[in-house]
Amino acid sequence: MRGVGGTDRPGRKPLGLSKDVLMPTILERRLARLAWDAASWVMAAGIVTGVVRWHLSPHQWAVVGHYVLAACVFQTLVGVALKLYQGRYRVATFEENVGLLTATGLVSVMAGVLLLNLDGAETTAVALVVLCPLLALLFMELGRGAYRLRHDHDRSRTSASTCERVVIYGAGDAGSQLVRLISDDRAAAYQVVGLIDDDRMKRHLIVHGCRVMGTGESLVERAREAGATTVILAIPSAGADLVRRVSDDARAAGLKFRTLPPVREMIDRPVRLGDVRDLDIADLLGRRQVHTDVERIADHLAGRRVLITGAGGSIGSELARQVHGFSPATLVLLDRDESGLHGVQLSIYGHAMLDTPDVVLCDIRDEQALREVFETHRPEVVFHAAALKHLPMLEQYPEEGWKTNVLGTRNVLRVAAELGVKRFVNISTDKAADATSVLGKTKRIAERLTAWFDGHHDGTYVSVRFGNVLGSRGSVLHTFREQIAHGGPVTVTDPEVNRYFMTIPEACELVIQAAAIGRGGEVLVLDMGRPVKIVDVARRMIAQSGRDIEIVFTGIRPGEKLHEDLFAPVEHHTLSEHPAISLVDVPPQDPDQLGLVRGELAVTRLIPAEQDHAEIRLRV
Template sequence: MFKNKSKKLIFRILLLMLVDAMIITLAGPVAIYIRYNLLFEPRAIEFIEHIFRYLPLNLVITIAAFTACRLYQGIWKYASASDLVNILVGCLISAVTQTIGMTLLGLEFPRSYPFMYFVVLAMGISVFRFMYRILGYFQSRYVGGEKKNMENTMIVGAGEAGYTLLKEIQNSKFIRQNVCCLVDDDPGKRGKYLRGVLVAGNRNDICRLAEEYDIDEIMIAIPSATRGTVQEILDICSQTSCKLKVLPGIYQLVNGEVSVSKLRNVEIEDLLGREPVDTQVESIMGYVSGKVVLVTGGGGSIGSELCRQIARHEPKQLIIFDIYENNAYAIQQELKRNYPELDLVVLIGSVRNTHRINGVFEQYRPQIVYHAAAHKHVPLMEDSPNEAIKNNVMGTWKTAQAADKYGVSRFVLISTDKAVNPTNIMGASKRLCEMVIQMMNDRSKTEFVAVRFGNVLGSNGSVIPLFKKQIEEGGPVTVTHPDIIRYFMTIPEAVSLVLQAGAQAKGGEIFVLDMGKPVKILDLALNLIRLSGLKPYEDIDIKFTGLRPGEKLYEELLMSEEGLQSTENKLIHIGKPIEFDEDLFVHQLEELNELSKMDSPDIKKRVAEIVPTYHMEEKRQ
């Protein structure tokens, strides 16, 4: 097989040399005839005879020059500007050596001949080489003059990234895209052509051009654009029925990684309408280096991301504690694979088990604790309120007590915006957890803090994966209420906030992220359907199911009694704790513990007495 390939390569090179020899042979006479206006004058014939006398030497020298310039090593189907430069250099060497050689041999030629020979030879070699590329392009893109199942495509962005993307699409026989037009907001580019494709307008023309060119897919290639700019463009694109893909970020352009393979499907995160929160994690993560760190609920969405970030910063030991063995096993295998030097301990157990949690603290003596273990699904907890109290409240209290007993330096609770004016037992239980943290901070040398944020996109049970699955199954997409709104953030943002709290904690704070404007769930559903290339209510129906038990139309991040204190990061604030009788609260916790053990039907009423902002009557709207 190797021999066959070698034979084919040698045959290809010999064939190229033969064609080049023909072009070299013709270049001289053609140059002379052009010089004499294509007339067969005696003087012209005499010059041609001189050129043929020198021809054998010219062929040897020129072929050698072409070889030195790698004209027989290139893949001419993908010829580029650098290949053209090599052709020009080879032809220039041929013209110069021929001029010198014929002069030394006393062979006369017109003074303009060397230049005209160079032009004719360069044109002949270039046309032959690039004709190979042109034929290859048409062969890969067309069969019998007809396009093969190609999707009409629009590229937004006629800059460097757009050019590179367009070039790859046009050159690849594996990509079934036909780029019909380009869009760019630079007025100087409008009406011009990029690799033969018209820059037909700006972002305001996207909908019109999509219809005019019957566009199937829109590719956004503006890696330097801000999140706000991309969102504006996506808002326009979502009004079409086109599929959307976007080039991730400017680093792709800097690293030379702009390509079709780097395009990703547009995610709903792109439409949140704010820049990603930068908490400068790298600069503050030094405090975990060399420390023993415990993450409860370490197999969950937030917990596992916490473990990944912590593992990168060389803790002395990382302990993952989770009751769900499948989740714990998955993150264990990932961390072992990515951080083989990490001292990793994975333990199965429940934060509700006093003996188990105390045993973990006694044996491993963690210095930093991230408490992410909790039940979080609102409707499920409404039907099992005692479990919410056992796991969320009592689990937090027992873990916090163990942290105090065994000298933990910092304890960070993962809370939620549902703890603010809660209308469900899950939110009320998380508010009780915040109160536990506040109370423990006042009674312990351990620095206890809470971190409160909204819905986490991509986490287990979040609305986006549900919508995607419903769209894949053909619908309908279910939305509880047309006016329901929520704050959203990404998992990396949530984790970066938690880590920031751990680094800056002084004790007793509730850290709150400014998550911009809340998002309407119906708008998320509509946009996700459109971004999938489908039409709402036509291809995919939307069904309103009504608010679930304990669910409210909107979430808040702060109670009215709380104030906001700024931090160095303008998007992160600290809520002022609300004062309460801590001795009475401890007594109430003990009562709740007993009630939850008995699965008391009055558990919600008792919680409402402890958390005045818990409004049980707002179950449905």
């Protein structure tokens, strides 16, 4: 009989096409297991009586018969109660063996008690009660093991010519789950031919019938010996360095490379076969395990009224999703972009009617509108993520950067202070350190404003500074993907330019952690890892595409740096209690004296003239 996903005997429809066809097949299998377990008791009793060589009277044979019949009935009842025959356990797994052991123990006790109460059972009772259950359990497990071996053999024979032969890197929990999923799914596109694990203690370990063949050092050699065409990295906690090394080795050997998502994307759920995916450039740049103090974060968020500005943006929406996981009393999503609000509401709640009071359409430039929102919702915690962030655009329109990043931030700070917000977190950027651009200078002033409000009002006001986030709107990765999709060229400003990178979830996890540990008035700077050359990112993405695409260098743009800094030269930073967060003190900025600092935003921009470009200096 074929399994689900295959075909049954000639003349019958393929399985999986109809519920009417599928259900009898499942029922047949379950009845077959039940019949086998009953037969196991019969065979066990036959062996016991044959080995002991009793000369039994007809009455004693009747006693044996009653014992076997009782054992079969009790096996059926107990098995149904423990759902041994209702699909609770996969065949021949450890879990099913434990279930069989439990059922057999219960059956042996009930049948034994019945046997001892039968007349003339004394001569047969001890041998039957002691030996019969053990032999019956052995037969039950042998039958299931034989079925599993045949099933696996049929699966491998069927899939050998149609599936990708894969080596799984990682024999831990995720790798073990993945092997089992592939072996149990006849429709899977993979056939596991072996595993690789860097733990030498796992050498020769067999995981669901697949052997650990060696360590990462011998990956290519072992994959070739096994005839593999694909390597799957099944270590969700793998850092960027390991992902980079394994993917480079696989690509150099002509092997396909796939991976599982980082652990933060699979928390509190098992691995699924659909999790296996192609390598994303984010895996190579920003894949780090973030350790957060969940209890401390929960103390600041659980049961609190939380408001997020810029909730429809890349950072704001991820912040909203993570904050929602800590069960705040209310979560108010504020943005001036209705499409962004639609997206974040849909991702959190599974619907996007935009008709609830916790989704607020409001511009932070409008102080009175903000005040009305704060008076309505009375937030206790505010994450201020609303900002204009594209450096070249703000170089062209510096006044817009001033209105949103400076005056808008001042507005949010004012109404938060007036209405007694307990904790305020301003999202800043590494460009605020030793700022040379409109973006950096406006965000620097926002940091200083936040520090001033901390010193003059109750509550805790902090800023959190980090660099480029992978996958945000308008990020370099989106640009490169589009350019590669259109055949190039890929444009990079300078061969030496480098940047810090984080994934959006990683950045937001640390922002929430920073909010919990920040003492107030300071800037918390997130550890961004090592800076990466942008041209190297471009080359990797081109290599992944398999296309021959040119890289063109366009030159550094006004206000842009070759190398970003997380700290200005004059800033003294210290480590916080969290290893990935540093602390920097910034001078406070009185919001009533903002007119005096507008001159700091002297910028240079290029404006098209008739035939050339004229350089014009603007003082904003």
